[in-house]
Every structure is written in C-alpha cells, then in structure tokens.
Amino acid sequence: MTGGEALYRLQQLDSERDATQDRLREIDAALRDDTRLRRARQALQEQEQEARKWQARQRDLELEIESLADKSARSEARLYGGKVTNPKELTDLEAEIASLQRRRRRLEDQLLEAMIEREGAEDTRDAAQTHLQETESTWSRTQADLRAERTGLEQRLQEIERRRDEVAAHLDPQTLAAYNRLRELKGGQAVARLRADICTVCGVTISASAEWKLRQGELIHCDSCGRIIVSV
Numbered sequence: 001m002t003g004g005e006a007l008y009r010l011q012q013l014d015s016e017r018d019a020t021q022d023r024l025r026e027i028d029a030a031l032r033d034d035t036r037l038r039r040a041r042q043a044l045q046e047q048e049q050e051a052r053k054w055q056a057r058q059r060d061l062e063l064e065i066e067s068l069a070d071k072s073a074r075s076e077a078r079l080y081g082g083k084v085t086n087p088k089e090l091t092d093l094e095a096e097i098a099s100l101q102r103r104r105r106r107l108e109d110q111l112l113e114a115m116i117e118r119e120g121a122e123d124t125r126d127a128a129q130t131h132l133q134e135t136e137s138t139w140s141r142t143q144a145d146l147r148a149e150r151t152g153l154e155q156r157l158q159e160i161e162r163r164r165d166e167v168a169a170h171l172d173p174q175t176l177a178a179y180n181r182l183r184e185l186k187g188g189q190a191v192a193r194l195r196a197d198i199c200t201v202c203g204v205t206i207s208a209s210a211e212w213k214l215r216q217g218e219l220i221h222c223d224s225c226g227r228i229i230v231s232v
Helices: 001-033 035-080 086-170 175-183 207-214
Strands: 193-194 229-232
Touching: 001 086, 001 175, 001 193, 001 229, 035 086, 035 207, 175 229
Parallel strands: 193 229
Antiparallel strands: none
C-alpha cells in the first residue's frame, strides 16, 4: 500500500468513524428521549380528570334532583292529603311545590348538559387511552430497533478502529501527525483526491510542479484548501 493509498484509506475510515460516532450520539439521545410518551400520558391524565369532573357533576345533579323530587312529593302529599286546611298554609305549599318544580327543571337542563359533557369527555379520554397505547407500542419498537442499531454500530466501530490501526502502520509518524493536525483544522477532511489535475474538495487546479512532486511520491498540499492531495 502506497503512502497516498494509506492516507486516502485512513481518511475513509476516519470519516466513517466520525459518522458512526455521530449516529451513536443520536441514538443515545433518542433512547433517553421519552417526550412523546410523557406527553401522551399527561394528555390521558388530563382527560381522565376531565371525565371524572363531569361524572361527579352528573352524580351531584342526579342526587339534587332526587332530593327535590322527594321534597316535592312530601309537599304534594301534605297539600292533597286533607290534613292541611289552613288557606295560607295551602297557598304556601302550592308556592313551594311550584318553586321546587322550577328548580327541578333547571337542574334537569343542567343534568342534560352535564351528561353531554361527560360523554364527550369520556370519548376524548378513550381516544387518549388508545393514543397512549399506540405511542407506547411504537416507542417500545423504536427503542428495540435503536438498541439493535447501537449494538451493530458499536461492533462496526471496533472493526474500524482495528482496520485504522492497520492502515496507519503504513505511514511514517511525521505524515500521520500532519494528517491528524489537518483533520482538526479542516473539519475532519484532511485528504483530497486528485482528478484531472483538480482538487476534488475545493475544485482548484493544482500546479504542474505539484503534480510532478506527487508522482514522485512526495507529500503535497492543495495551494487553495491546504489539504493533502492524493492520486488514487
């Protein structure tokens, strides 16, 4: 393996290693991110509270209506039972019964509204429950897929490191150090291929003297972007 070939292969391996490490960081972040799951649970909790609120409201109204009905029945029994003969007391009973009936009608209207609200809240709660179940199922599958992908990438990373050491062994320490410095300076891309006398990274034509030096096996750099030029 020539020096140029070793540098180019090293660049390929390092680029793959960088991409693999980036993806591993993405996977780790995704494995920790349960935002959608927490939101679905929170939504269900809120809808359950809403449904319970209207269920309680309906029960309260039903009990109040039942109480009014009992009270009205007792008043009617007194009114029509013949035991009350005082005209004023009879008039008061009639007024009381009428008032109880008006109150009962208002409560029945409120009860109807509460029943409608309860049914709507229960439907929304059921939809939230279904959404949570679907979200949990999707989350579990995604977590399993991500863990499997992470395992595969970790194994690939080990293989990259092994092969990188083999390739780096073909380079002298000075060349390897220059390559590593350029990687830091050039965003990870230290090596550029030469095609038709052109640097494939920046697109600038190299000089004839630089191309001659390259053919002689010398280490040359692009005059424009400063990367190591290889012809492979």
